[in-house]
Amino acid sequence: MTNDASNELLGSVREHVVNEQPMHIVGGNSKAFLGCKLSDVDDAATVSLNNHVGVVNYEPTELVFTARSGTLLSDVVQTLKQSGQQLPFEPPQLPGATLGGTLACGLSGPARPYGGAARDHTLGVRVINGKGELLRFGGEVMKNVAGYDVSRVQVGAYGTLGLLLEVSLKVLPLPETTLTLAFEQNEHDTTPMVQLARRFLPVTAAALIGRTRYIRLAGSDAGVQAAAKELGGERVVDNEPWQGLRDLNHEFFNDPRPTWRISCADYTPALTIPNDEDGQPAKVLYDWGGAQRWIKTSLASHALFEIAANANAHATRFSTAMNNEPSHQPISGVSARLQRELRTSFDPLRLFNRSRFHPELDS
Amino acid sequence: MSRLEKRQEFANQLRALVPQGQVLQSDEDLRPYESDGLTVFKASPLVVVLPATVAEVQAVLKWASKNSVPVVARGAGTGLSGGALPHEEGILLGLAKFNQILELNSEHGFARVQPGVRNLAISDAARPHGLYYAPDPSSQIACTIGGNVAENSGGVHCLKYGLTVHNVLAVTVVTIDGELVTIGAMGCDNAGYDLMALLTGSEGMLAVTVEVTVKLLPVPPVAKLVMAAFDSVESAGDAVGKVIAEGIIPAGLELMDSPAIKAAEAFAHCGYPTDAAAVLLCELDGTQAEVEAQIGRVSDVFNACAATQLHTAQTEEERLLLWKGRKSAFPAVGRLSPDYYCIDGTIPRRELSKVLSRMDELSKEFNLRIANVFHAGDGNLHPLILYDASVEGETERTEQLGSQILQLCVEVGGTVTGEHGVGVEKINEMCVQFDEATLQQFHSVKAAFDPVGLLNPGKVVPTLQRCAEFGALHVHHGQVPHPDIERF
Ligand SMILES: Cc1cc2nc3c(=O)[nH]c(=O)nc-3n(C[C@H](O)[C@H](O)[C@H](O)COP(=O)(O)OP(=O)(O)OC[C@H]3O[C@@H](n4cnc5c(N)ncnc54)[C@H](O)[C@@H]3O)c2cc1C
Numbered sequence: 001m002t003n004d005a006s007n008e009l010l011g012s013v014r015e016h017v018v019n020e021q022p023m024h025i026v027g028g029n030s031k032a033f034l035g036c037k038l039s040d041v042d043d044a045a046t047v048s049l050n051n052h053v054g055v056v057n058y059e060p061t062e063l064v065f066t067a068r069s070g071t072l073l074s075d076v077v078q079t080l081k082q083s084g085q086q087l088p089f090e091p092p093q094l095p096g097a098t099l100g101g102t103l104a105c106g107l108s109g110p111a112r113p114y115g116g117a118a119r120d121h122t123l124g125v126r127v128i129n130g131k132g133e134l135l136r137f138g139g140e141v142m143k144n145v146a147g148y149d150v151s152r153v154q155v156g157a158y159g160t161l162g163l164l165l166e167v168s169l170k171v172l173p174l175p176e177t178t179l180t181l182a183f184e185q186n187e188h189d190t191t192p193m194v195q196l197a198r199r200f201l202p203v204t205a206a207a208l209i210g211r212t213r214y215i216r217l218a219g220s221d222a223g224v225q226a227a228a229k230e231l232g233g234e235r236v237v238d239n240e241p242w243q244g245l246r247d248l249n250h251e252f253f254n255d256p257r258p259t260w261r262i263s264c265a266d267y268t269p270a271l272t273i274p275n276d277e278d279g280q281p282a283k284v285l286y287d288w289g290g291a292q293r294w295i296k297t298s299l300a301s302h303a304l305f306e307i308a309a310n311a312n313a314h315a316t317r318f319s320t321a322m323n324n325e326p327s328h329q330p331i332s333g334v335s336a337r338l339q340r341e342l343r344t345s346f347d348p349l350r351l352f353n354r355s356r357f358h359p360e361l362d363s
Numbered sequence: 364m365s366r367l368e369k370r371q372e373f374a375n376q377l378r379a380l381v382p383q384g385q386v387l388q389s390d391e392d393l394r395p396y397e398s399d400g401l402t403v404f405k406a407s408p409l410v411v412v413l414p415a416t417v418a419e420v421q422a423v424l425k426w427a428s429k430n431s432v433p434v435v436a437r438g439a440g441t442g443l444s445g446g447a448l449p450h451e452e453g454i455l456l457g458l459a460k461f462n463q464i465l466e467l468n469s470e471h472g473f474a475r476v477q478p479g480v481r482n483l484a485i486s487d488a489a490r491p492h493g494l495y496y497a498p499d500p501s502s503q504i505a506c507t508i509g510g511n512v513a514e515n516s517g518g519v520h521c522l523k524y525g526l527t528v529h530n531v532l533a534v535t536v537v538t539i540d541g542e543l544v545t546i547g548a549m550g551c552d553n554a555g556y557d558l559m560a561l562l563t564g565s566e567g568m569l570a571v572t573v574e575v576t577v578k579l580l581p582v583p584p585v586a587k588l589v590m591a592a593f594d595s596v597e598s599a600g601d602a603v604g605k606v607i608a609e610g611i612i613p614a615g616l617e618l619m620d621s622p623a624i625k626a627a628e629a630f631a632h633c634g635y636p637t638d639a640a641a642v643l644l645c646e647l648d649g650t651q652a653e654v655e656a657q658i659g660r661v662s663d664v665f666n667a668c669a670a671t672q673l674h675t676a677q678t679e680e681e682r683l684l685l686w687k688g689r690k691s692a693f694p695a696v697g698r699l700s701p702d703y704y705c706i707d708g709t710i711p712r713r714e715l716s717k718v719l720s721r722m723d724e725l726s727k728e729f730n731l732r733i734a735n736v737f738h739a740g741d742g743n744l745h746p747l748i749l750y751d752a753s754v755e756g757e758t759e760r761t762e763q764l765g766s767q768i769l770q771l772c773v774e775v776g777g778t779v780t781g782e783h784g785v786g787v788e789k790i791n792e793m794c795v796q797f798d799e800a801t802l803q804q805f806h807s808v809k810a811a812f813d814p815v816g817l818l819n820p821g822k823v824v825p826t827l828q829r830c831a832e833f834g835a836l837h838v839h840h841g842q843v844p845h846p847d848i849e850r851f
Contacts, residue, residue, distance in 0.1 A: 013634065028842060058714065059711070060607075060608065061604040061605075061607050061608045061712070061713070062711055062712055062713060062742075063607060064711070064717075084610055106552070106557075106805075108551075108712060112551055113551055116525070116529060117551060117552065119557055119560055120525065120528075120529050132802070133800040133803075133804070134802055135798075135800055135801045136797070136798070136801060139745075139776070139777070139778050140776060141709040141710065141711060141741075141742050141776070141777050141778055141781070142522075142709070142741040142742060142743075143517055143521070143526065143709045143738070143742070143743045143778075143781035143782055144709055144778040144781060144798055145514065145515050145564045145778075145780050145781065145782055145783075145784055145785070146778045146779050146780050146789070146793060146797075147785070147793065147797060147801075147802075147805050147823070147824065148561055148564070148565055148568075148808050148809075149515070149528070149560050149561060149563065149565075150561070150804070150805075150808065151526070151566050152557055152560035152561075153557050153558075153560055153561045154555055155557065155560075156552070156557055157556055157557075158554070161556070171612035172612065173607075173611070173612065174610070176610065188470060194470075194471065196494075197472060198469070198470070198581055198582050199471055199581055200581040200582065200584055200649070201650070202649070202650070202653070209709070218651075219649075219653060220652075220653045220656050220657060221656070222652040222653055222655065222656040223650050223653030223656070224647055225652070225654050226650055226651070226652035226653070227650065260711055263548070263550045263551055263552050263553075263851070264549075264550045265471070265550050266550070267470075267471050267550075268550075281804065288632050291550045291551045292551065296528060298736075311548060312548070313548075313550060314548070314550075314552075314553065314554035322677035322760035323376055328554060328555075329554040330554075331554055331555045333544070333560070334538065334542045334543070334544040335544050335545075335546065335555065336555075337537070337555050338544070338558065338811065338812060339558065341557050341810075341812070342556055342558075342561075342808065342811045343556075345616070345804070345807035345808050345810065345811045346807075347803070358554075361555070
């Protein structure tokens with residue numbers, strides 16, 4: 001299906017701007033659990049991108065793909081696959097997820113440390129800013145330094161710097177061969193993964209789950225087989241655990257407690273996380289070679305933020321709001337001032353997704 | 364106050380903030396700072412300040428802020444768009460004294476360096492540990508990492524390993540009001556907006572970089588270079604598309620046309636076939652097994668695209684020599700003619716033949732020769748216009764031809780700059796690429812960091828007034844843009 005709803009969207013944003021009406025931007029609503037919901041924006045109008053869909057331009061040999069933001073991520077993945085290509089950042093394919101929502105939340109999967117993040121592959125965007133203006137940044141070419149790199153800044157901004165209409169991404173060939181190796185090791189020790197990152201090997205994912213380290217190799221068949229021989233370990237069938245880590249439905253996530261993500265340097269030692277009030281210990285899973293740690297805990301947000309800050313890291317809650325607590329590591333100091341000003345430059349009235357991302361930038 | 368009095372007054376005040384000898388004011392001392400690599404633009408700053416510590420940078424910026432004095436940061440001055448061109452009424456802030464590698468962490472794969480460290484110096488320091496810094500601009504022996512961050516510089520290996528933005532983890536910057544802040548993170552992302560992406564490529568307009576943490580990658584165990592000759596640029600261009608369609612991403616994929624081949628060969632004696640219409644240099648790196656497999660496939664593609672000659676460098680020396688020819692293409696072309704002007708547009712690769720034949724016509728029309736080197740893998744074109752500045756009117760004609768080429772790049776869906784930046788050079792062409800609202804948003808982004816506009820003023824983003832003068836603003840739906848602004 002393809003439909004260009006730019007004009008309708010522009011019209012409706014403009015109307016809301018005139019009325020100073022806050023707006024929730026919604027794609028597939030697959031990531032409603034992300035970000036915080038504060039009661040002061042209960043009356044926000046919903047601007048849906050469901051009807052703004054379709055591939056705008058895709059030429060496989062140019063390695064560039066452009067589509068409207070409401071396009072289903074599953075359709076994007078399928079279209080690319082038909083030409084033997086992929087999104088190198090392996091975004092979570094949550095049911096109903098759209099391309100726009102994926103980029104707005106800046107989500108990347110297990111391949112992130114090796115293949116780059118969503119922002120790394122973003123080449124251009126069309127957005128509507130909070131003044132109701134239609135803007136175009138970047139483009140459909142791989143190298144482009146004309147003007148500030150606003151396209152990449154839109155990625156992971158949760159729509160607070162503009163409503164994404166269209167995105168152009170760099171895509172890459174699917175690997176010829178993929179295989180996963182498993183190794184036994186000590187719990188909570190990321191050193192073997194960190195050491196692996198200093199070696200030139202076709203590694204495209206590394207995770208530590210309990211006592212098992214999983215390493216994914218991908219690339220040319222010859223290269224992958226040679227690397228597998230060099231590394232040893234046990235070959236794992238299927239695409240486990242990567243699909244589950246990517247889509248956040250690995251059995252680790254079945255624990256009913258809130259899910260937290262801590263993003264830190266891969267070599268950061270195991271974080272000390274206190275038990276829950278009822279004495280239950282936290283659970284930790286290491287993805288991204290140790291740079292992304294998934295945590296299951298009932299601790300309060302501020303406790304997680306403090307643990308992360310002490311490790312030069314930042315924490316994000318991946319579960320629906322608890323008591324209106326913030327979901328993203330609060331920002332302060334000079335950086336907060338610059339970010340607040342940046343938000344002002346795109347959305348002076350804080351109409352887009354107010355308080356959803358970093359409420360401290362919206363007050 | 365006369366200009367000289369003002370200069371003296373500034374120098375006196377600044378000497379209270381940084382040691383005496385680090386404030387330059389004599390004509391002779393200022394001359395080396397008059398231009399960057401784009402020498403057609405020249406200006407003399409009021410003073411040059413060469414701070415040696417972060418505290419000095421903060422003090423100078425605070426002073427500039429308080430006194431509303433423009434500041435232009437400068438690394439090595441190899442920029443090709445006039446980005447480091449001094450402001451006549453301001454301070455030129457040279458960062459050459461910041462030349463220390465502060466930390467090289469081979470265990471964790473990063474280096475923390477001062478902004479004046481040369482690009483190649485980082486890789487040289489890392490190599491004994493089996494690591495290197497991936498972006499390798501041809502100017503890497505001279506250009507600084509601070510300049511690289513400011514320009515988001517690329518290199519011949521960026522098709523596979525990315526640009527500066529993909530290889531920098533964090534920067535510490537001083538804002539115009541003298542505040543110090545670290546942006547980015549040692550992990551894969553940071554809280555809040557991706558200011559790291561915004562600062563990379565911001566051409567010294569948002570803040571002054573005083574420290575950079577770069578990623579170091581393991582040196583590939585094997586790198587092989589295949590050179591293929593073709594009897595037309597089009598078939599070489601086709602071959603590039605077919606390599607990528609094969610699912611191969613070479614470490615580097617560079618194209619040169621006949622004038623560039625001849626010039627590079629005469630300069631570097633590297634063994635390029637001077638009778639070819641086009642040469643492709645295709646580097647494959649990885650493990651032995653991987654590279655061997657890919658060389659076979661790439662060679663098959665080149666043969667199928669009617670390569671007239673195919674050669675794989677037999678030794679490491681030969682591989683480096685073949686690269687030397689490519690990396691010295693600019694100075695090599697410079698020997699063919701008294702002056703040359705390097706253009707830096709990016710186009711969708713499929714438009715290559717159209718752009719080349721249109722460029723051919725333009726070359727005849729303007730009666731100026733053009734040599735082409737092309738980062739073919741990513742569509743970044745560097746036409747080099749040969750001219751003689753001592754011939755009256757030739758510089759102006761060259762600039763007009765350059766502008767036409769850039770507008771052509773926009774017309775086919777590309778951009779006016781792939782890696783050299785807008786600076787002062789392409790400020791008019793920005794009016795062609797972006798509409799009024801987008802340019803205005805760029806100004807607002809600048810104001811978020813630098814509300815008064817003291818950092819590198821007048822560069823990168825044209826005023827709407829200027830675009831009206833250039834007379835080339837986008838016409839949307841047949842409406843004349845901003846009819847309220849008077850035309851000149
Ligand atoms: C022969 C030749 C070949 C080249 N090849 C390439 C190439 O392959 N790829 C490529 O991308 N470029 C290339 N360039 C262009 C140039 O080398 C790059 O743009 C380089 O990054 C500039 O670095 P620099 O230290 O010389 O910066 P400068 O020229 O001194 O400054 C460039 C810009 O950065 C700003 N700046 C510098 N330092 C700082 C700082 N610390 N904080 C804030 N702003 C700062 C300046 O204000 C200016 O706007 C080439 C240039 C030459 C002359």
